[in-house]
Amino acid sequence: MKEIIQIRKLNKTYNPDTVPVHAVRDINLTICEGEFTAIVGPSGSGKSTLLNLLGGLDNASSGEVIIDNTNIMEMDENDLINFRLQNIGFVFQAYNLIPVLSAKENVEFIMLLQDRPKKEREERVKSLLTAVGLGDRLDSRPTELSGGQQQRVAVARALASKPKFVLADEPTANLDTQSAETLLDIMERLNKEEGMTFLFSTHDQRVVNRARRVVNLVDGSIESDIRKE
Amino acid sequence: MLPLIAWRNIWRNKLRSAVVLLAIALGIWSGIFASSLMQGVNKQRNDGIIKEQISHLQIHAPGFQDNFEVNKNIKNPEELINEIEKVKSLKAYSPRVVSGGMANTASSGAGVMINGVDPELENNTIGLSKYLVEGKFLEGAKKNPILIGQALAEKLNLKLKKKIILNFPDKNGDIVAAKFKVVGIFKTNDSRNDGLTVYVRKQELANLLGLENEIHEIGILLEEDDKAEVVAANLQTKFPEAEVKSWKAIMPGLDLANKVAVRMNYLLLLILLAAMSFGIVNTMLMAVLERVREIGMLMAVGMSRRRVFVMIMLETCFLMLLGAPLGMFIAFLSIAYLGKYGINLSQYGEGFNAAGIEPVIYPSLDFNFYLIVIMLVLVAAVLSSIYPARKAISLKPAEAIRKL
Ligand SMILES: Nc1ncnc2c1ncn2[C@@H]1O[C@H](COP(=O)(O)OP(=O)(O)O)[C@@H](O)[C@H]1O
Ligand SMILES: [Mg+2]
Numbered sequence: 001m002k003e004i005i006q007i008r009k010l011n012k013t014y015n016p017d018t019v020p021v022h023a024v025r026d027i028n029l030t031i032c033e034g035e036f037t038a039i040v041g042p043s044g045s046g047k048s049t050l051l052n053l054l055g056g057l058d059n060a061s062s063g064e065v066i067i068d069n070t071n072i073m074e075m076d077e078n079d080l081i082n083f084r085l086q087n088i089g090f091v092f093q094a095y096n097l098i099p100v101l102s103a104k105e106n107v108e109f110i111m112l113l114q115d116r117p118k119k120e121r122e123e124r125v126k127s128l129l130t131a132v133g134l135g136d137r138l139d140s141r142p143t144e145l146s147g148g149q150q151q152r153v154a155v156a157r158a159l160a161s162k163p164k165f166v167l168a169d170e171p172t173a174n175l176d177t178q179s180a181e182t183l184l185d186i187m188e189r190l191n192k193e194e195g196m197t198f199l200f201s202t203h204d205q206r207v208v209n210r211a212r213r214v215v216n217l218v219d220g221s222i223e224s225d226i227r228k229e
Numbered sequence: 230m231l232p233l234i235a236w237r238n239i240w241r242n243k244l245r246s247a248v249v250l251l252a253i254a255l256g257i258w259s260g261i262f263a264s265s266l267m268q269g270v271n272k273q274r275n276d277g278i279i280k281e282q283i284s285h286l287q288i289h290a291p292g293f294q295d296n297f298e299v300n301k302n303i304k305n306p307e308e309l310i311n312e313i314e315k316v317k318s319l320k321a322y323s324p325r326v327v328s329g330g331m332a333n334t335a336s337s338g339a340g341v342m343i344n345g346v347d348p349e350l351e352n353n354t355i356g357l358s359k360y361l362v363e364g365k366f367l368e369g370a371k372k373n374p375i376l377i378g379q380a381l382a383e384k385l386n387l388k389l390k391k392k393i394i395l396n397f398p399d400k401n402g403d404i405v406a407a408k409f410k411v412v413g414i415f416k417t418n419d420s421r422n423d424g425l426t427v428y429v430r431k432q433e434l435a436n437l438l439g440l441e442n443e444i445h446e447i448g449i450l451l452e453e454d455d456k457a458e459v460v461a462a463n464l465q466t467k468f469p470e471a472e473v474k475s476w477k478a479i480m481p482g483l484d485l486a487n488k489v490a491v492r493m494n495y496l497l498l499l500i501l502l503a504a505m506s507f508g509i510v511n512t513m514l515m516a517v518l519e520r521v522r523e524i525g526m527l528m529a530v531g532m533s534r535r536r537v538f539v540m541i542m543l544e545t546c547f548l549m550l551l552g553a554p555l556g557m558f559i560a561f562l563s564i565a566y567l568g569k570y571g572i573n574l575s576q577y578g579e580g581f582n583a584a585g586i587e588p589v590i591y592p593s594l595d596f597n598f599y600l601i602v603i604m605l606v607l608v609a610a611v612l613s614s615i616y617p618a619r620k621a622i623s624l625k626p627a628e629a630i631r632k633l
Pocket of ligand 1: 014015021022023041042043044045046047048049050631
């Protein structure tokens with residue numbers, strides 16, 4: 001299978017000069033196309049830090065993150081923003097959406113940033129929101145949607161830009177069980193049907209059970225990396 | 230979509246935006262309105278001095294004004310008057326015979342400027358009849374009627390129909406004494422002038438001076454202030470032996486005062502805009518800080534810093550561009566209304582007359598001023614949006630999002 005992310009000797013130390021916190025230690029990890037991977041670990045184990053480094057949202061202290069033959073740790077901030085726009089879909093724990101835009105506009109927005117043609121945007125917005133079960137809520141503002149629905153819009157938005165993979169940092173953390181199940185169903189289906197690579201963090205065992213690969217983080221180091229089947 | 234997002238963002242905090250908009254509108258209104266008051270007062274004083282005292286143009290024999298010598302006169306005024314009547318923007322003109330002299334009554338005396346005028350032409354030119362408080366305009370006496378100001382009447386203790394003796398030198402240098410009868414008393418806004426200037430019939434004064442058709446002065450009133458320079462230059466080239474002066478040359482201080490007033494208006498406007506900009510910067514900074522997570526998320530998913538910058542800039546500019554026209558519109562209305570009906574300040578001050586200001590102020594403003602306000606507002610909008618927008622793009626997405 002094609003490797004799309006290669007992580008080599010990645011370290012991240014917060015406040016190196018004052019109170020150093022080694023949030024990520026010497027991590028080596030390879031993510032392949034089509035994988036559905038959970039980064040698991042207790043709170044404070046470094047999941048968010050790792051995902052931020054993978055997504056080019058933060059600088060590593062040392063090591064490499066290679067996506068598409070490019071070490072993104074060497075890119076400057078402006079190039080990184082564009083790299084993220086073209087290559088990575090993001091789903092955060094909350095505050096994913098622009099509150100003044102409707103569901104439809106939120107999804108379209110990312111494609112506008114990519115300068116995609118109007119026709120393509122409109123078709124894709126409809127099909128994606130339908131795929132996440134919100135075909136009838138196109139014009140709802142985020143405040144008019146439930147937490148689960150908002151996360152589903154965020155997933156649709158993440159896929160709208162046709163990224164190489166989707167990073168989701170605790171996407172279900174604020175959801176009730178039912179909504180979390182629904183969101184995972186949708187992510188699983190998009191993974192199977194569209195072959196989209198998902199990398200998500202969680203500390204919820206029920207979510208972990210749905211993953212096909214589970215990477216266990218303890219104190220910033222990988223303790224185990226298990227592929228199911 | 231950026232303008233749409235920016236527009237909707239403004240209305241997220243309706244109360245705050247409304248307060249800011251009102252503050253901007255009020256600031257712009259007060260700046261423009263204060264300017265219109267200043268310009269209104271100025272224009273009235275201008276009009277007053279030009280239309281009631283000096284006229285747009287004055288023509289004399291060279292040197293006449295140095296010491297008002299009888300013989301420094303315009304010899305054959307017919308040709309000159311013919312030419313004046315051909316001037317397109319001419320409103321009125323009045324030829325005068327002028328002499329400096331003493332006005333004496335039994336009890337006291339005062340120095341005066343005696344203007345010998347054709348009553349109708351003079352009235353058309355300086356509109357004196359509307360300032361008559363008693364009597365008539367050089368009518369009501371068969372011989373030697375005189376019109377005097379109220380200030381002089383009080384000084385000499387004169388009343389209507391009383392006699393007054395004028396002493397002045399004739400063309401041979403002999404002092405002439407002539408008796409005049411007060412037929413009218415005027416009171417303008419300029420009490421100093423009221424104590425100095427008297428009006429008699431032109432032909433009677435000419436006879437006393439020993440002149441025939443010579444005159445000393447022609448006052449010319451035009452339709453527009455700005456035409457004065459051109460007309461003056463034209464007449465001057467045609468009559469090089471005369472001395473043609475426009476109002477700006479006659480009273481340089483008047484033009485200067487206008488220019489100073491305009492500068493002051495701009496200064497006032499700049500100060501107000503600066504104050505407003507600080508308020509806007511503050512508001513937008515708050516709006517940015519409230520939205521740290523959202524802006525972090527936008528940059529995380531790939532919104533470039535340039536776009537974030539533009540978005541914040543648009544929000545700032547929208548606030549300014551909503552508030553400013555509102556203020557301008559209110560200013561326009563209030564100036565239009567008060568420019569017509571005036572603001573009556575007579576109950577507040579005696580000082581106005583002495584200062585040559587009418588007690589009813591009619592605000593007025595050049596249309597150009599609005600254009601300059603628009604330009605300044607645009608500049609202020611852009612300038613005050615820079616700091617909040619820079620603040621927004623300096624956010625680090627990872628840190629901003631961690632505030633979740
Ligand atoms: N900005 C930061 N400054 C200092 N320490 C941080 C910062 N962000 C995270 N940490 C620390 O790094 C460690 C890993 O945090 P994080 O990656 O958020 O873990 P997780 O997402 O698994 O809960 C924690 O000990 C946390 O306190
Ligand atoms: Mg976390």
